[in-house]
Amino acid sequence: MALTDYRVLLIDCDEVLVDRDSGVWTALQPLFEGRRQLPERAALLADYKAVMRSLLPRFDELGYSGMLCFAHRHIAERLGCKASWEESLTFARSVPYWPLFEDAPGAMLYLRKFYRLLVLVDRNIEDRGQLCERLGLEPDDLLSSAAHPLDQSHWLRDLGVEPSEALLLSREPAQAPASAGLCLIRRARLDHRQPCTADVCISSMADLVRQHQIALRR
Missing domain, CATH: 1.10.150 (DNA polymerase; domain 1)
Incomplete structure (x- = not known):
């Protein structure tokens, strides 16, 4: 896809x-x-x-x-x-x-125009508000990693999301929920010497924005 x-x-x-x-x-x-x-x-x-x-x-x-x-x-x-x-x-x-990657806020601002963004995070409740503010998210956009295991996909449907319409952005090693896509972010140059083992591989959030813009023009 x-x-x-x-x-x-x-x-x-x-x-x-x-x-x-x-x-x-x-x-x-x-x-x-x-x-x-x-x-x-x-x-x-x-x-x-x-x-x-x-x-x-x-x-x-x-x-x-x-x-x-x-x-x-x-x-x-x-x-x-x-x-x-x-x-x-x-x-x-x-x-x-903990610092954000420099390109994260801008990329999130762009991506929310085209996608529903759901962030998997382990944080105490009192820390989530600040994270939402830094990334321009709503509290409902944050999902507990513990309560939303990536080896299952039923919770996606509970959120009104078909797994085949979802793309997981993660670091290696990672496995997306069944039927969902996988996008690996590989910031180290050495990572790119290995073949991409996911549906999409990117070097940064800014690179994801660039690849999306290219896809729009096709």
Whole structure:
């Protein structure tokens, strides 16, 4: 299907719109104070993501902030330092300040003219208002990732969306709901040396806008 054939964009918030890795790395900086050498960024972030995945089954129990607190304490232990619960909570409360990718707001402004935009996000309720304001979204446009699993598609129909009309924007590895399309955002140049394994591959949100404009002219 062409980009213009879809009617709904399902957009993963983190690493598509929000630069989560940079936000997490910045929020972890207090743990590095007094260390002669910084830990390796990619390895530490990979460890953080693995811990967060392991905590997903406890999402209803802990909430997103609770998961972040436990992840922070895990990273502290990995670095051989102690972190108080207050410090872990400060880390968890850094989420509203994670930076957006520079092209995200403008791309969302353009795309909403042609698509229904639904953003899959893990955030506390109190953090969602600020995210909506930064991206020009309505609260109903935000869907909890935990409550809308991508290995199922029934919830799309509950929202009045046919899965075949939806395109998921995500980072690798990702799998779209059954019958839905998949668009992978690959910002690193090395990613583009590999063949595109999705319906669409883009290098940025601005690139998605450009490809959509090209599709309109065909």
